[in-house]
Amino acid sequence: MLSAADTPRTLGGLLAAAADRWPGRTAVELQGTALDFATLHRQTERAAARLAAAGAGPGRTAVLLFDNTPDCVIAFLAAARTGVRLVPAEPGAAPAQLAALASGAADALLIGRAERLAAVAAADGWAGPVVETDGLPHADATDRPAPAEPDGDAPFLHQFSSGSTGEPKAAVHTQHNLVQGGLIYRASFGYGPEDTVLTAVPLLHSFGMVAGLVTSLLTGARLVLLGRFTPGRLLGELQRTGATVLVATPLACDLLARSAGASAPGGPLPLRLCLSSGAALHPDTADRFAERFGVRVSEVYGCTEAGIIACRRPEPDAVPGPDAAPAGADGVGRPVPGVELRLVDDADRDVAPGAEGLLLVRTPAMFLGYLDRPETTAEVLRDGWYRTGDLARLDAAGRLHLIGRKDTFVNVGGKKVNPVEVERVLLGHPLLAEAAVWGETLADGGQRVRATVVATGPLTAAELSAWCRERLQPHQVPGGVEFAAALPKTSSGKIRRAEVAAAAGAPGRTTDQGGTRS
Structure with missing residues (x-):
């Protein structure tokens, strides 16, 4: 095992070291189609050469439509190899959202699957050059060499986060930051080359990127990508691959445990570790998962800016039964190494x-x-x-133990929704004068997006929902719209969001549930 001092400072360095130590071991796999470390390294080098020929390199910005496929893993690692400044984006992001992500970089590259790039082009939503991930790692006639290894301490990753103001912000990470995150996961959870890591979360977000991809590269673990999530597919992949580590959200853990309860696996699973992040883990979900799979879910607390901060893990000397600590007594766990x-x-x-x-x-x-x-x-x-x-x-x-925070973000199935972004889209409608977006807590402890609006003419929630679906991702679309004559404000004119949420359904207001619940 490489020591922290001997560990490369770049993702390309990690991949090269893995290809040297474990050339024939499976590095990444999707639905049975696998690449070993030597092949992943070779294809990444080719892809990096082709990206560099397209203009990717230090000082240039690229936006990657990052879905959980081997092609996108190669594109991500190839982009890192060129030293470009990379913005990972949701594969289904609207053209206007992509343009905002590349704000200030008029010559930014857009990298993605051919069919998605065609959809963006049809919407006339991207003015810069595009590069298809389809075929990117394959050799071409020119057989260009890969670019020189970049500086691991240079700005690399622009991951969009949001603070208490509600305005989107790009948190800038170096490649060395990501490697350090992988070292922390290795020290915390003992990843190794004997592990198979099944990730049921997007690689474009910090949790999936580091807990899944980067730590697997560092340790020689086999990374299995789920693709489109369904409980049945996840259960089937756990059975097929013999996964020892699962990287998931609380919602995925809950649905998986319920699905497994209805259709029992064909024997014990070798799962030794389940990491959960993106939302609070409900004690009932943790208990149900442990009962079904014999593994306590390890809740991970972290953020885009700092990575993993603390983790809730079973105590080595914990005694199950009536004397066990009550659910939630250990908070979000102890700080990680x-x-x-x-x-x-x-x-x-x-x-x-x-x-x-x-x-x-x-x-x-x-x-x-x-x-x-x-x-x-x-x-x-x-x-x-x-x-x-x-x-x-x-x-x-x-x-x-977390007490709370002052921001207003809505947690929809582990995905954070920025109310300001949804409000901006709503207010683009010609018949809306004001809008306030907030989160409604549901009976199962989850949330959905709600909106209270002031209209200037005849308008229905179904019409607003259709307007939003054209401009937002499904989980961002309000699941209910309330129409009001006016919104409560402070003396300085700011909307009192807490009052808006508290007044939902009060006399004198009309609520229309015609929106789409994600």
């Missing part, structure tokens, strides 16, 4: 042990800052400490 925590008050003074405070984090996987937002970066990143925006406390055993 290499991560430091502080809790401070409003004056940035450390709080007393056990008291609540604002959570600050310091980690080797820390982002560089927000793209083109020096003031915002200075607010949240001070002396190497990142201000998460979460209120928390540490108990006497060193376990972290």
Whole structure:
């Protein structure tokens, strides 16, 4: 096993080292079609040469329509190999969203599957050059060499996150940040070349990218991509592949346990670890999963800016039964190796042990800052400490308990929805004067997007839903629309979101459920 000191600082370096140590071992697989590490390395080198010929390199920006396929894994690693600044995007992102992601980079490349690029072109939503992932890793007549290995400490990944203001921000990471994240996962969970890692989350987000792809490259683990999620498919892939590690969301864990309960697997599974992130893990889900698969779900707490921060894992000396700690008693777990925590008050003074405070984090996987937002970066990143925006406390055993946060984001099945973005789309409708978007908590503990609007003419929720579906992703579309004569505001004119949500369904307001629930 490579020590942290000997570990390459780039993703290309990780892949080259893996191809040297485990050339014939499966690196990535989708529905039975597999690439070994030597083949993945060779195809990535070819793809990097072709991307470089298309203009990818240091100082250039590329947007990757990143779906969970081997072609996109190759495109991602090839982009890293060129040193381009990369923006991972949802494969189904609307053209207007793609243009916003590449804001400030007029010559940005768009990389994606041919059929998706054709759809974007048909919508006249991209002015720059495009590169198809289809066939990207195959040799061509010119047989160009791969570019020189880039600087691992240079800005590489632009992952869009959002803070308490609700405005989208690109958190900038280096390749070395991602490698450090992989080292933390290896130290925390013992990934190794004997593992098969089945990921049921998007690789384009921090959790899937690091817990799935990067850590597998680092450790020689076999990475299995699920493709389109269904509980039955996930259960079938667990059986077929003999996965030892599952990377999933709480919703996927819940649906999987229910599905497995209805149709029992053909014998015990070798699953030793299930990592869950993206939303809070309900105790009932954890219990149901443990009962069905004999493995306690390890809840991961982290963020785009800092990566993994803490994890809730079974205590080695825990005794099951009536004397076990009540569900949720261990919070989100203890800090993972290499991560430091502080809790401070409003004056940035450390709080007393056990008291609540604002959570600050310091980690080797820390982002560089927000793209083109020096003031915002200075607010949240001070002396190497990142201000998460979460209120928390540490108990006497060193376990972290989250109290809450002040932002307004809606968590739909583990996907964070930015209310400001949805409001911007709603307000583009010619018959809307005002809009406030908020999250409704459902009976199962999940959330859906709701909107309260002020219309200037005859309008239905079905019409607004159709308007949004053309401009947003399905999980962002409001699942219910309420029409009001006016929205409550502060003296400075800002909408009082909490009052809007609390007043939903009050007399004098009309609620239309014609929206689409995702």
